[in-house]
Amino acid sequence: MKTLIHEIGVIDKQGIKHPVNFKAGLNVVTGKSSTGKSALIEIFDYCFGSSENTIPKGVITTSAAIYYVALAVNEQDMVIARDPDMATKAFFRRVDAFNTTEIDRDYFNANYFRPLKEFTKHLRGFFLDIDDVDESLQTRINRGQKAPTPSIRSFSSFILQHQNLVANKHALFYRFDEKEKRDQAIEHTKIFLGLVDQKFFHLSQEKERLNAEERRLERQKETNKRTSESYKQKVGPVLSQLYALMGFKDVPLSLDKVLRHPQDAKDQLDVIIVAEKINHNSDAITQRYMQLKQARNQKTSELRQLQRQASSIKKHIHEEERFVDNIKQFSSPKHVHISASICPFCQTEKNSLRESAEKLQQAISKVSGNLAQARPMKAKFESSLVEVQRTIEVVNRALTELNQQITEIEKTEKQLIEQKSLYESIVMQKAKLFALLDTLNMADDAELEKEIKEVRKQLKQITDALKVYDVKKGLTHASDKVNEYMSVIGSHFEFEASYKPINLHFSFETFDLYHLTPDDEKIYLRSMGSGANWLYCHVTLFLALHKYFAELGDKCAIPSILFLDQPTQVYFPNFNRDNSATFEEQKKQEAEQRKTLNVGQNIDEDIKAVENLFSQLSTYCNDLKSNIGFSPQIIVTDHADNLKLSNGVEFESLVNGNRWRNRGLIEPVPEQVKKAD
Incomplete structure (x- = not known):
């Protein structure tokens, strides 16, 4: 920078x-x-x-x-x-x-x-414009917090060579004696060099999520079983609906017992769910219907609010992109050509118009400079949008389930109007429950195949998008360029004869520096003799680094000092x-x-x-x-x-x-x- x-x-x-x-x-x-x-x-x-x-x-x-x-x-x-x-x-x-x-x-x-x-x-x-540098959401969960975002303090390692460091044989970079700061600086280098941006981390998070989803679906397919949470989501609403149709105020058999012993539960329910035990005066089904509608209203309201929030964020992202594009196209005039005004009577030349034009040019330049330096917020907006979209998916699923349960109650009431018996609806609900219990340990392979296919499709799209960010290749290229520059720069310094011609190599992945002999022996800085050699290694490396940073221009975040x-x-x-x-x-x-x-x-x-x-x-x-x-x-x-x-x-x-x-x-x-x- x-x-x-x-x-x-x-x-x-x-x-x-x-x-x-x-x-x-x-x-x-x-x-x-x-x-x-x-x-x-x-x-x-x-x-x-x-x-x-x-x-x-x-x-x-x-x-x-x-x-x-x-x-x-x-x-x-x-x-x-x-x-x-x-x-x-x-x-x-x-x-x-x-x-x-x-x-x-x-x-x-x-x-x-x-x-x-x-x-x-x-x-x-x-x-830098970056808000989230976690490549793995699971790692974030395990850590209990977001990964540290790049700090300007990491820049100090690349721009400061103190008196006790500039010719030090044990250390090259400022603050690297603290392992945490060293590891952060190395980890964030790919960001500093412009090899990755905010989109890279969001794509990486989504790839991890989809990989986990694919593994989960594959495990379901292989074991042909549902998880206990899936059982509750399917069996629980049907069981509650059945109890409401019967008019039960108290639950005769809990959901946990039904899930724990499906076959035994069927035997007990055969005794409980009979015509003689129907409470025709109960308002249990009405109460359940009202509860479901209230829950649906709340979820609908929550969904609308999230949709408005997502729309607002998208608008802000679009406006910032448009603003940046406009600023790139904006340029202030380089020169002002104004002819002097001359009095037709006394032929006196007036400079007031010229002075006004020059002041206008200065004002335009100042305004354009301020606009160009507006602090970007796109990365933070994108992070917020990803979170909102994930929440919308969860609310959508919950709303779909509520709609299904409400529709079933309304269907039952319609059947009663059409002079079908209540017990007939109860028998149908009981049959539905028993079918679920019979297939409790069976998976729907056809549905699973469809889900797996969709996940793999999304995964391929993200993988293709991530191919643009070949971080390893980028770091290797950066190291090669720095090594190339060190070869030229180092040749002008007075290294000891045993290290001539100097052949320094540096890696952005390890941050190690060594001299490679004609016999391919690596001689690290700590093993090189003479304070002059240590000094020239430091100076050669940092000049090569800053030459590479300067050539990257605005793509590189590290200050050019x-x-x-x-x-x-x-x-x-x-x-x-x-x-x-x-x-x-x-x-x-x-x-x-x-x-x-x-x-x-x-x-x-x-x-x-x-x-x-x-x-x-x-x-x-x-x-x-x-x-x-x-x-x-x-x-x-x-x-x-x-x-x-x-x-x-x-x-x-x-x-x-x-x-x-x-x-x-x-x-x-x-x-x-x-x-x-």
Whole structure:
């Protein structure tokens, strides 16, 4: 998903703003130790919905009243923020166009803060439109709740490489040390890559249901028996009807006993159901008739309500589809051609018409942009429609059964009017009951065959529809593309000679990364030596991933941003104590320290490797911009400075004013913080 960070900043407790601005492509924030460079990635993570505040304790946390991030998602600008005193809430505000001058303490109005769980769901709507990710309804029942839907928190694994992770040999992805979060991120990858949508999960649920139905019918056919619930549904109404015709107020033989011993029940009923025991004065049949009609009225009302609900949902789905189609066809004018008006008397040129036309163009562009970013609701409507349609099927079956019972009573009354005896109707009802009891353990094979045929027909239709979603093939293709990109990207980095040519392989199914030797031996990251190798594996993989994400465009939900926090630490491990006024001064101290410690590695060689790293990052962004129109925004926080890049790009243009040698993120430091220190 095309995403761009405009600004990351802090509003301190005195109301002073401390912003850091970014642009598209490669950005570098450079400076000495303890200036707040690494805090930027933590501030972003916190504002992006993290439940834990991991911003390093110190001047920043002591000073901060608000942490904020201004970003654009598919050109929709927004500001997200956190107040450390309101840990369970987060701030969200959509804007027409981000303007840094508008950001101050009053901008973060309390009305825009919402519970953190609601915030993450709302923000997710800009990246994903999905409501139900259960492929199996049975699994949902066993679990007792719906499966977790994809969260924006899973995106962090693909876009954040912290200082302790960027060259780690034991871990590649942020948050993967927690198994539940790791498994969720891997499971949801097929959604993030656009391989499946909401329809896929509904089809999968229906396929499971129909498969279960087919197995049930097959078992019925094989065993030639009905389930006890089926017996009750058929025998119960007939037995109740028989008792009502006899005029019995009390039930002489319960349904459970009849079902438990059908033959014994027939013998007892032969004694009970006789002409002498008919109560002609009883209103039992009338009472039953009224109860059935009342039940039918209730079911009819319930059915009508469900039908109206389904119709309303379908209308909403249709309207949203029509709205989306219209928006796709809508485009604002690119240029305004207005001739200037000239006074016929004094020949003075007037620009008022031109200015009005330009304002109109801006207004049209703003309106079209807002319409295009309307949050989709189709997936939620489709989920609701599926539930309503399933309920309609249940109510329809119940209504059919009630109609049959009412019709039987009315038929009996009609026969009495036609001077047929009541006992004759009772005998017919008794015969019907006895026929059911005789065939209690027999199945209707013809009816079963018909049902099985219909289920298989529906199953084939769904199976054909699911063939469009070949998830395994899609993941394999994605892995192949990433491996292809890693082959090219990795060839430009200084891997050790034993790993050249580097041949990295990654799987979207397991999320494992390994180097494949010419002898087909897999060497996993944890078994590769040297911090430089680990760093280049991380960088190569994440650049390849983001290249693939960028090429997918809007189909991919993962934001097109990547943080690399201090990647050069493998070359300059002592730079974590960098307090020099310039990077050149720090390099001299490093060289002297290496001589003292008899470290053979030449610092100039390390500088060349670092320059190559930044050169490749810059070239990567520029090449992607040329090929597909945009590249992931890469934000690197590091000590390195004044580098000479091989692609001719000025390093200063990447720093863009974000050099912290004589200052830090919080500048000036509030007086009360200085006193506390």
